[in-house]
Amino acid sequence: MSNEVIILGAGIGGLTLALSLHQAGIPCRVYEAVPELKPLGVGINLLPHAVRELTELGLLPALDKVGVRTQEAVFFTEHGQLIFREAAGQHAGYDWPQFSIHRGDLQTVLYEETLKRLGPDSVVCNRRCTGATQDADGVTVHFADTTDNAHVPPVRGAVVVGCDGIHSALRKQLYPNEGAPRYSGINMWRGTTRWKPFLSGGSMVRAGWLAVGKMVIYPIRDDIDDEGNQLVNWVAEIHAPQPALRDWSRAGRLEDFLPAFADWHFDWLDVPALIRASDTILEYPMVDQDPLPRWTHGRLTLLGDAAHPMVPRGSNGAGQAIIDARFLAGALKDMGVGPAALEAYDSVRVKATTEVVLTNRSNPPDAILREVFERSGGQRFEKIEDVVPTAELQAISDNYKRVAGYDPVALKARPSFL
Ligand SMILES: Cc1cc2nc3c(=O)[nH]c(=O)nc-3n(C[C@H](O)[C@H](O)[C@H](O)COP(=O)(O)OP(=O)(O)OC[C@H]3O[C@@H](n4cnc5c(N)ncnc54)[C@H](O)[C@@H]3O)c2cc1C
Structure with missing residues (x-):
């Protein structure tokens, strides 16, 4: 009987999950669809609750080599007027920093560390899962070779965890009648630009609002050349009736979104110049799925985007995947590798992430921008307090911290998952 996850x-x-299981002394192997892992994507943010977990895995020095420690979150109107400013990570008194980081850099750190700690055979590429069956003793997982679609011998294990992202094969098997991802009515254009540090040099900016155009901008790599430039990640979000194609690597067109930001020449940043100087432009629709009632079915379970795809409006997509992984590893360590641990994981994490998915739709941190846009009618103001009390904006931010699991007091008090 295999004990492998x-x-x-x-x-x-x-x-x-692989690194956490290794830390817990539990054997596992990762099967990945792509023939070769490439550092794809653009920027993401890791909030202190996620960085705590990566710190417990000993990865803080590696993150510091590739990412940028976020110093503050700053909110502006589409006129460039300051709305709200809040310190981030250790600057806000957390024991752990917040990182703005290239998704590919984060994945590379995790991948290299997995190969180093678990061995070169711990990640098997070119294996696209096509389904899984279970019996009293374990699971049998079926794969196709991604390059030629040929069937390859199935693999036996004790349990199987679908960490296979927004197009999850395991989720489709468990919920065959679920429809396509739910379009939020917003398309996103994303890119990275080599640029001089702006504001604090570690500022995460959110500006504007969806009706007129919203931007999220933050640096994700420091000192990328001899001129002190950073790599700056930007995302433009605009209401659009038709969703873009759901392909993480689909190229976007400048003319489809740049006009919305043509006048955004601010004293803190020239936004259209930043966009025009971008190395790449990618397009992606903002989608999520309705939360599932359960992820665990006996020896099968889901994790991360496969379990709870969410609209990226709270910097929690990667963070919640990391928390899932750590919680599940803790449960498997405490309860043994079997259905009981998967059930314990399900009973806590489904509820917790459902709240995050729904809050990302209704009241994520950028609801701060919505409140100001709606109450000011998109007009300039003299003082922000004339539009909305700062305490109310702080309450939006604090509520999201509680929902997503990074309220500073609760996070400090929470025992380690492992
Ligand atoms: C190529 C790519 C680029 C991305 N870029 C961004 C970005 O720029 N910004 C952002 O916010 N988020 C991005 N994401 C999503 C982000 O990584 C996730 O929202 C978050 O990190 C949660 O991670 P996850 O492990 O659940 O899913 P993911 O990081 O999406 O990982 C899922 C993995 O499963 C693999 N896989 C899929 N199907 C199968 C199968 N049938 N069998 C085996 N393996 C399979 C995929 O190839 C992928 O490596 C991207 C994801 C991908 C795959």
Whole structure:
């Protein structure tokens, strides 16, 4: 009888699970669909609750080499007027920093560390999962070779965890009648630009609002050349009736979104110049799925985007995948590798992430921008307090911290998952 945990997908969640199981002394192997892992994507943020977990895995020095410690979150109107400013990570008194980081850099850190600690055979690429069956003793997981679609011999394990992202094969098997991801009515254009540090040099900016155009901008790599430039990540979000194609690597067109930001020449940043100087432009629709009633079915379970895809409005997509992985590893360590641990994981994490998915739709941190836009009618103001009390904006931010699990007091008090 195999005691091995089979992990589907070498993304952020799958690799964090592999490292955490190794830390817990539990054997596992990762099966990844792509023939070769490439550092794809653009920027993401890791909030202190996620960085705590990566710190407990000993990865803080590696993150510091590639990411930028976020110093503050700053909110502006589409006129460039300051709305709200809040310190981030250790600058806000947390024991752990917040990182703004390239998704590919984060995945590379996790991948290299997995190969180093678990061995070169711990991640098997070119294995696209096509389904899984279970019996009293374990699971049998089926794969196709991604390059030629040929069937390859199935693999036996004790349990299987679908960390296979927004197009999860395991989720489709468990919920065959679920429809396509739910379009939020917003398309996103994303890119990275080499640029001089702006504001604090570690500022995460959110500006504007969806009706007229919203931007999220933050640096994700420091000192990328001899001129002191950073790599700056930007995301433009605009209401659009038709969703873009759901392909993480689909190229976007400047003319589809730049006009909305043509006048954004601010004293703190020239936004259209930043966009025009971008190395790449990618397009992606903002989608999520309605929360599932359960992820665990006996020896099968889901994790990360496969379990709870969410709209990226709270910097929690990668973070919640990391927390899932750590919680699940803790449960498997405490309860043994079997259905009981998967059930314990389900009973806590489904509820917790459902709240995050729904709050990301209704009241994520950028609801601060919505409140100001709606109450000011998109007009300039003299003082922000004339539009909305700062305490109310602080309450939006604090509520989200509680929902997502990084309220500073609760996070400090929470025992380690492992
Ligand atoms: C190529 C890519 C680029 C991305 N870029 C961004 C970005 O720029 N910004 C952002 O906010 N988020 C991005 N994401 C999503 C982000 O990584 C996730 O929202 C978050 O980190 C949660 O991670 P996850 O491990 O659940 O899923 P992911 O990181 O998406 O990882 C899922 C993994 O499963 C693999 N996989 C899929 N199907 C199968 C299968 N049938 N069998 C085996 N393996 C399978 C995928 O190849 C992938 O490696 C991207 C994801 C991908 C795959």
